Amino acid sequence: MRILIVNKSLIPVTLYGGTERVIWYLGKELSKLGHKITYLVKNGSTCDFGTIIPIDDTKDIIEQIPDNVDIVHFNFSPPNIDQIKKPYIVTMHGNANTTNELNINTVFVSKNHANRFGSESYVYNGLDWEDYTKPNLTTKRDSFHFLGKAAWRLKNVQGAIDVIKGTKAERLKVLGGTRLNISMGFRFTTSPRVTFYGMIGGTKKDAILNKSKGLIFPVKWHEPFGLALTESLYYGAPVFGTPYGSLPELITEEVGFLSNKKADLVNAVSNVSSFSKKTCHDYAVENFNSKKMALSYLDKYETILSNQKINLKSPQLIAPLKNKFLDWY
Template sequence: MNPLRIAQIAPLIESVPPAMYGGTERVVYHLTEELVERGHDVTLFASGDSLTSATLCSPVMKSLRLTGQQSAGTLSSLYTLAMVYEVMAGKFDIIHSHVEFLTFPYAAKSLTPTVLTFHGRLDFPETLRLLRMYRNLHFVSISDSQRASARDLNWQQTVYHGYPEDAFGFSDKPSDYFLYLGRLSPEKAPHEAIIIAKECGVRLKIAAKVDPVDQAYFAQQVAPLLDHPLIEYLGEVDESGKIHLLRHARALLNTINWPEPFGLVMIESLACGTPVIVRRCGSAPEIIEHGKTGFICQSRDDFVRAVRGVGTLKRDLCRKAFEGRFTRRHMADGYEQIYNRLLNPDGVQSGSFDEGSSLCRP
C-alpha cells in the first residue's frame, strides 16, 4: 500500500517499549517499528524516555509509573489527545489510539479516521454503556473473545498481537522448572500456580510485579506460600531476564482466572518453544491449541495432569505456532488492511507531511 502518515497514541504510564512490565506499550512499540520499516511516516505520542524509529512527540518527559506519577495519567493523556486532534489531526491520514475511552469524544468529531485498539476487558456494565454511546467508531479487538460482550459495535477486525521473529530465541532443552510470569493479582491467580507446583512436586519460578492495588492480596494469599524449597520468587524482571526464564522453562503455568483479552505472555512463551498450561477463559483457546502447544484446563486436577504430562508436548510445534500466527509481520498486515479500508478505496492519499509540533523529534 502507499505510504501513510500515521499517528500512534500510546499510554504514558510506561515507556515505549517498557523497561519492565507493560504489555500495551510493547505492542505499540513493535507495531510502530514495523510500520516505519514498511515506509510509513509514523508519529508516536509517548513518554520522552521512549525509544522509536518514528517521530516521537512527548507530552511528558518520563513514563509515569516508574516516576511515581500514575495519578497524572488521565490529565496527561487528555493533553496528548487535545494536541493530536485539536492541533495536528490534519497532518495525519490515520490516527491509531491505544488510550481507549478518553479518545471517544475527539474521534467522534474528527475528520481524520481513528482506529481504536482496546487492550483491556470490555464486559463491565459501565464500560458497555459508554462503548455503545460511541458504537460507530472504528474498533479493533485483540481477540474474538474480547468482543463477545459487545458484538454490536463497529468492529473492524480482530488483530492478534505480534513480535519480531528474532525477539525470542527457541530452546529445545529446557531446565527443570515451571514459570509463572506477569502480575501478582487475584485475576491472575498466582497462588493457584504455587499450590499446583507443590502438589506436583515441581520447581516454580515466579517473575512478577505487585501493583499497589494488589498488595493486600499478595500479603494474604501469595506471600504465605512462598516459603518452600520448590518456590522461587524473583520479583519483577527486565526484558532479558524474562526471555531467559521463558526459554528455559518446562512450561508456562498460566493460572489466570478472568477473561484475559489476549495475554502477551502466552505468545512470548510459544516463541521460545515453551508450552503453555492455561485455564480455559478469555483468549486462551484462541491462542493455545490443546495437546499441541499446551493444555487448556478447567479444574485444579486438570492443571495437575497437565503439569505431569508436559513432556508429551513438542517444543518445535510451539515455535511454529508463533511463526505462523503471532509475528510482528502478521500484526502489521492486519492493521494495514484496516487503515486501507478506512481511507479512499482508490488508494489516493493526502498531501505531504506538515511541520510538526515542537514536542516532536525524529
C-alpha cells in the same frame, strides 16, 4: 501512509508493558513497510524509526494531533474522540464490565475479546521475534514458570503455586511478583519449590523462559489476549491454563492444556513431556509475529480511509460478569 500511534505511556519498554511492546513493534513493522510513523506518547520516549511527539498533560489529547497525518491509531479511548477531524481507529487492549457503548471504530485483540462485545473486528498482538534471544529447544528444562502481574488476583498466581505443589517435585519460577504481598491480603508463600523474580525483562526473562518446561496460567478472568502465552510458546514452553477469554482460541491441544480444575492441570503438567518444544515455538513464530499484526492493521486503516466504519454498530458488552472472579476449583 502517515500514521500517528497514540498511547499514554513511555516507549520503548524494558520490563513489563504489554501494550507498549505491541505498539512499538507495530510502528517498527509499519516503518519497514515504508510508512511514516509518529508516536504521541509520554515525554521521555525515544524512537529510532519514527518521530516522537511528547504528550502535553495540560491539553486535550485531541488538540495535540498534528495536521500532517493520514490516520490516528489510539490505544485507549480519549474524551471527545468524536471531535477528531482525522480518520482514526481505537484498539481496546483490556477488559470492561459495563454495558457502555464503545467507539464504533474499536478493534479488539482476539476473536473472543471482540465477540464478547458483539464485534467481529480484531487483530492478534504480534511481537518481533528477532528482538528476542534465540531459543535453545534442546536445552534441559528445570522448572515451570508463571508470567504476569502477580499482584492481580485475576491472574491467579496462587492457583499456579497450588498446581505446582500438587505435583511430586516440580518447581515454579514466578516472573512478575513477590513472595510477600500485603495488598493481596498478606499473601506469603513458604514453599521452597517456588521462586519469585519480581518484574524482570530482556535477556534475564528470556533465559528463564528458555529453561522452562511450561507456563502455568490459571487466570480467573477473560484474558483479552495474553502476551505471556505467545512469549512462552516462542521458547518452546506449552501453556497450562484455564479455558477463559482468548485461551481456547489461542492454545490448541498441540501446544497446551486448559481446565479450570487444579487436579486436571496437575495431571497435565505431570505429562509435559508429551508436548513438542518445536511445535510450540513454530506455532508462536508463524501466528503471532509483528509483520502479520502490521498487515492486519493496515487493512483496518484502509477500511477507515475508504470512509467505512470498523463495526456495523457500536460494540457493547453482551453479558457483564456478576462475579469478579471466574470459577477455579
